[in-house]
Amino acid sequence: MNELRTSPGAGARTIGGPLGIARSADEANQWTPPWRTALGFNAATQKWFATVNTGTVNGRAPMVQTTTNAQRVNQGSFGLNPLTGRPFFSAPVFSGGQDVSGEELINVPLYFRPSLPVAWRAIGYDGDGVEGVPAFFQHLGVQNNPALATVTATNPNIDTTALAGSFTNPPKGLRLLRKCDVWLRQPRAVISSNVTFQPGLVSTQPSIAQQSISFIAQDPTEPLKVMTGAQPSGLAIDPLSGLYTESAWDDLTIAEAYLLSPPNAELGSEPDGSWTPYVKHSLWWPLIYVPTRFSYPAELTGATLAAPVVGSGIAQFVINAEVASINDAAVAALNVITAHSLAGRWYTISGGGSTSIIPAVSAQPPDVQGFDQAAQLRAQQLAAAAAQRAMTLDPEFPYEAVAFPAELLTATN
Amino acid sequence: MIILPLPTHAEAAPQMRPGAGTLLRSGPMGSSLSAAPSAQGFAHAFQGYLTGKGVKFSRGLVEAYEPQINGVPISGAIDGSAPQPTLPIDASVVTEAGESWACIAVVPNAEGVLDPKSKITMVHVGNPTSTDPALGLCAVSLILWRKGRPYSLIDALYFNVRQYQRVTMPTGPVRHLFL
Numbered sequence: 042m043n044e045l046r047t048s049p050g051a052g053a054r055t056i057g058g059p060l061g062i063a064r065s066a067d068e069a070n071q072w073t074p075p076w077r078t079a080l081g082f083n084a085a086t087q088k089w090f091a092t093v094n095t096g097t098v099n100g101r102a103p104m105v106q107t108t109t110n111a112q113r114v115n116q117g118s119f120g121l122n123p124l125t126g127r128p129f130f131s132a133p134v135f136s137g138g139q140d141v142s143g144e145e146l147i148n149v150p151l152y153f154r155p156s157l158p159v160a161w162r163a164i165g166y167d168g169d170g171v172e173g174v175p176a177f178f179q180h181l182g183v184q185n186n187p188a189l190a191t192v193t194a195t196n197p198n199i200d201t202t203a204l205a206g207s208f209t210n211p212p213k214g215l216r217l218l219r220k221c222d223v224w225l226r227q228p229r230a231v232i233s234s235n236v237t238f239q240p241g242l243v244s245t246q247p248s249i250a251q252q253s254i255s256f257i258a259q260d261p262t263e264p265l266k267v268m269t270g271a272q273p274s275g276l277a278i279d280p281l282s283g284l285y286t287e288s289a290w291d292d293l294t295i296a297e298a299y300l301l302s303p304p305n306a307e308l309g310s311e312p313d314g315s316w317t318p319y320v321k322h323s324l325w326w327p328l329i330y331v332p333t334r335f336s337y338p339a340e341l342t343g344a345t346l347a348a349p350v351v352g353s354g355i356a357q358f359v360i361n362a363e364v365a366s367i368n369d370a371a372v373a374a375l376n377v378i379t380a381h382s383l384a385g386r387w388y389t390i391s392g393g394g395s396t397s398i399i400p401a402v403s404a405q406p407p408d409v410q411g412f413d414q415a416a417q418l419r420a421q422q423l424a425a426a427a428a429q430r431a432m433t434l435d436p437e438f439p440y441e442a443v444a445f446p447a448e449l450l451t452a453t454n
Numbered sequence: 455m456i457i458l459p460l461p462t463h464a465e466a467a468p469q470m471r472p473g474a475g476t477l478l479r480s481g482p483m484g485s486s487l488s489a490a491p492s493a494q495g496f497a498h499a500f501q502g503y504l505t506g507k508g509v510k511f512s513r514g515l516v517e518a519y520e521p522q523i524n525g526v527p528i529s530g531a532i533d534g535s536a537p538q539p540t541l542p543i544d545a546s547v548v549t550e551a552g553e554s555w556a557c558i559a560v561v562p563n564a565e566g567v568l569d570p571k572s573k574i575t576m577v578h579v580g581n582p583t584s585t586d587p588a589l590g591l592c593a594v595s596l597i598l599w600r601k602g603r604p605y606s607l608i609d610a611l612y613f614n615v616r617q618y619q620r621v622t623m624p625t626g627p628v629r630h631l632f633l
Contacts, residue, residue: 072496074496075609095608097593097596097608097610099582099583099593100555100557100582100583100593100596100610101553101582101593101596102553102596102608150551152596152598152606152608326612326613327609327610327611327612329632331629331631334623334625334626388633390592390611390613390615390632390633391613391633392499392613392614392615392616445633449621449629449631450619450621450631451621
């Protein structure tokens, strides 16, 4: 018998099975971009956890706040101390000569690949209805909370009474969805504002608003961190509601992690190993963070500028403004807060100037009026690409970068 | 990928054909199926490589200029007169956390921009930020150390720097912007 003999050559491999022999090219050793987030399931604890590939902000790796016990559960160890070569934080210097408690919070650099706990929240059919289900998951069998259908232009609130009976008979084949955000938290300095009114000279209505702006320096003990959970959204500012203080950090979304249940999962059930993980990324490249500096409002002509009080990292100035109404005062106060907010700015050194696309491509379809067949073809391609994007979580390479904020080039603050 | 059913006898032995991206060689000793080597990574500007003596970098540009190490462009002299240089790294600058950085260091002119006479070099530092008006730093690689030796390198820059500009602020130190 003259059997065919074939050996795997360079870059190829052979797999034999009961149905025959498969010969294929080796799998690519793919490059993993910064901030790539992966989900893992610990069968021992029946818990999901996340890991984030190392990315940098101004060249520095962020920290993960965790405990040694939490890391041992998922990984057994999270690296060696670069100075001693012994397990991280095992040296007495880190505990003042005493053992570090397994539950004591420690900051571990992201390059040690610490595991991050994930706190899942339900979105979709058994969620709270606040967050809609992305089209990608609707295509896979997830449905929106039926209460969302009760939201109309005239009734913007969710009608919970309309939910009666919806959860007793869920659609057949329904799949559930859980979500957890992963984001960067950069600590920064903040301002606080306090507006008080003095009686006017002409009427009994408040006509002089005194706005006190205070500057509070950044907490030096707070590092740049990677957080998981429900990322807080920007809160609306009510500048007249007593003392308003900015958030003491700037947040930037790294990724949204999802778990998709098998069909017909029990409503409200906790995800286990049978659920399928998905991740939608928002960051791919190293970042630059530029803090905003505090400056006195020298441009505010007509305002009374009190002598600045500086001490213990706190500066203060007071603005007296004549206002005609409460709304006028609110607008004036909000303008001051917005103008002097110490929110920093993020961007990626992309080599692409101010565009966030690498390389620069047209994001808008061209004018398809008339008989320009090339323009029509381009519009069709863009429409097809947009439809494709709706059906995927992450875009194809090259990935988008965080655009450079051009206002940084002007020397304001 | 090619799938062959297991031959049961000589007459049933199928004829192998090379599929997409594969090369089939046949000889008296049998056949060999080869494929092109898989991609090993993303070759990008300023990609750093730890060597026994320091760090080497792939070609990268700051505006129209290539940073230099000891007077040689980081990817080596174009005319071949000098090989790709190595940035020496010094354990004395390593932080307590075991970190150091390879950075682009630029010396802007009086207007705060670069010109053909500007000095653009690679440096090894223990702090990748600069408040010195005469020196702008841009982190390229984060280098991790253990027991006085570098053991890992993390890229912190993936693209050429199209523009550098120093912005003088009304208060506080200057701002070095690489974009």
